[in-house]
Amino acid sequence: xxxxxxxxxxxxxxxxxxxxxxxxxxxxxKSSVFGGLSRLVFRPKGQDVQIIYSEKRYxxxxxxxxxxxxxxxxxxxxxxxVTGPEVKRVTAGDQEYVLGxxxxxxxxxxxxxxxxxxxxxxVDAVTGEEHDxxxxxDYSRExxxxxxxxxxxxxxxxxxxTRASFIIRQVLSDMLKAIQADVIxxxxxxxxxxxxxxxxxxxxxxxWVSKDRRAVAEFDGLTGEMRTGGKALRQQIGQMxxxxxxxxVGIDAVDLLVPGGGIAIKVARAISAKKS
Numbered sequence: 724x725x726x727x728x729x730x731x732x733x734x735x736x737x738x739x740x741x742x743x744x745x746x747x748x749x750x751x752x753k754s755s756v757f758g759g760l761s762r763l764v765f766r767p768k769g770q771d772v773q774i775i776y777s778e779k780r781y782x783x784x785x786x787x788x789x790x791x792x793x794x795x796x797x798x799x800x801x802x803x804x805v806t807g808p809e810v811k812r813v814t815a816g817d818q819e820y821v822l823g824x825x826x827x828x829x830x831x832x833x834x835x836x837x838x839x840x841x842x843x844x845x846v847d848a849v850t851g852e853e854h855d856x857x858x859x860x861d862y863s864r865e866x867x868x869x870x871x872x873x874x875x876x877x878x879x880x881x882x883x884x885t886r887a888s889f890i891i892r893q894v895l896s897d898m899l900k901a902i903q904a905d906v907i908x909x910x911x912x913x914x915x916x917x918x919x920x921x922x923x924x925x926x927x928x929x930x931w932v933s934k935d936r937r938a939v940a941e942f943d944g945l946t947g948e949m950r951t952g953g954k955a956l957r958q959q960i961g962q963m964x965x966x967x968x969x970x971x972v973g974i975d976a977v978d979l980l981v982p983g984g985g986i987a988i989k990v991a992r993a994i995s996a997k998k999s
Contacts, residue, residue, distance in 0.1 A: 724910045724911075724912060725909075725910060725911045726911075726912050726913075726914075727911065727912070727914070727915075728913075728914045728917070729913075729914055729915050729916055729917055730917075731887065731917045731918070731919070732866060732917070732918045732919070733866070733867040733870045733873075733918070733919040733920075733921070733964075734864040734865065734866055734867060734919070734920050734921070735781070735864060735865050735866075735867055735873075735875075735920075735921050736859060736863070736864050736920055736921060736923060736944075737862070737863040737864065737923075738944035738945065739862065739944065739945050739946075739947070740923075740925070740942065740943070740944050740945070740947045742779060742877075742925065744947075745779075745925035745927075745942045745944070746777070746925075746927075748942055748947065748949065749774060749777070749925070749927040749940060749942065750774065752940065752949060753772045753774065753929055754772060756772075756929050756938045756939075756940045756951050757772075757929075757931055757936060757938050771931060771932050771933050772929050772930070772931050772932070773930050773932060774927050774928070774929055774930075775928055775929070775930045775937075776927070776928040776955055776957070777925070777926065777927045777928070778878075778879055778925070778926050778955055778957070779877060779878040779879070779923065779924070779925050779926075780878055780879040780880065780881055780923075780924050780925075780926065780956055781875065781878055781879070781880050781881065781922065781923055781924070782847075782848075782849060782881045782921070782922050782924050783848035783849065783880070783881060783883045783919055783920065783921055783922075783964075784845055784846060784847050784854070784856060784859075784919075784920050784922065785844075785845070785846045785848055785885070785887060785890050785917075785918070785919055785920075786843075786844075786845055786856075786860070786916060786918040786919075786920060787843070787846070787887070787890050787891060787894060787914070787916060787917055787918075788841065788842070788843045788844075788914070788915045788916035789841070789842050789891065789894045789895060789898060789912070789913065789914050789915070790839070790840065790841045790842075790911075790912075790913040790915055791838070791839065791840045791898050791899065791911065791912050791913075792837075792838075792909055792910075792911040792913070793836070793837070793838040793839075793900075793902050793907075793909065793910055793911075794836070794837050794907075794908040794909035795836050795902055795904035795905075795906060795907045795908060795909075795910075796833050796834065796835055796904065796905055796906040796908070797833070797834050797836065797904050797905050797906075798832075798833055798834075798905050799831075799832055799833070799834050800829050800830070800831055800832075801829070801830045801831075801832055802827050802828075802829060802830075803827060803828055803829075803830050804826060804827045805822065805826055805827060805828070807826075808826065810822060810826075813828055815830060833905075836902075836904070838900075838902075840898055842894050842897070842898060843857075844890065844894055845857065845859075846885060846890050847885070848883035848884065848885045848919065849881050849882070849883060849884055849885070850884070850885075851884065851885040851889075859920065859922060859945065862945050864920070867921075870919075870964050871965070873964065878923070879956050880921065880964060881956060883919075883964070887917050887919075891914055891917070895912065898912075899912065922943075922944065922945060923943075923944025923945065924941055924942070924943060924944055925941065925942040925944060926939055926940070926941045926942075926953060926954075926955045926956070927939065927940050927941075927942075928955050938951060938952075939951070939952070939953045939954055939955055940953070941953040
């Protein structure tokens with residue numbers, strides 16, 4: 724088996740919604756963030772709801788693409804029926820088959836096989852949940868050249884909990900297979916993309932004063948969409964990421980990435996990620 728691994732990269736998605744625009748959205752929707760019965764019966768008055776805390780943060784997610792390619796030959800015997808009892812002999816190529824009482828003959832041959840598969844996933848690096856976030860790739864981004872020293876001055880970085888190696892192992896567990904072959908021409912597993920993205924999110928904490936209730940609304944810094952039921956991290960600005968923990972897909976870790984260890988593996992570190 725040949726195992727090719729792309730270089731890990733990290734990107735910052737540039738916000739499409741500014742902090743001021745997010746604040747305006749938060750203020751305009753302050754009466755609708757308290758759901759349930761309060762929204763239908765006890766809807767708060769605008770002046771009774773205050774924004775008591777706000778933060779801008781970057782939430783990390785992984786974009787991982789894995790490919791497998793198997794090219795191999797295998798010998799097979801094919802049972803070939805004849806058209807009727809009048810057929811006594813069959814010549815196929817330079818081989819002659821005598822049927823006797825049989826209405827079929829056995830033909831030996833070689834099957835030339837190819838199996839190729841690609842799987843692309845987007846995984847929340849905080850929760851480990853998979854999402855349909857391909858549309859985020861259409862937004863403007865900048866590569867983070869030194870993830871260890873990256874520390875945005877005006878935002879919090881949500882701490883990632885899910886490592887790249889865990890995601891790759893989960894993906895490959897569904898893709899790797901044992902093949903029955905007499906000759907293997909290609910047995911390739913390629914992790915072609917291992918990218919970490921940081922997407923901007925604005926969070927606002929509301930206080931319904933007369934009811935002494937609190938709620939948090941989050942606004943996507945790219946799409947502007949609002950979601951409720953979130954939380955404010957209230958972490959110190961300046962927290963940095965740890966690359967050796969996040970990007971743990973080194974060559975030495977391949978035996979941990981491939982389910983069912985003990986396989987002879989030839990490993991190649993790709994010079995650059997392949998986007999095709």
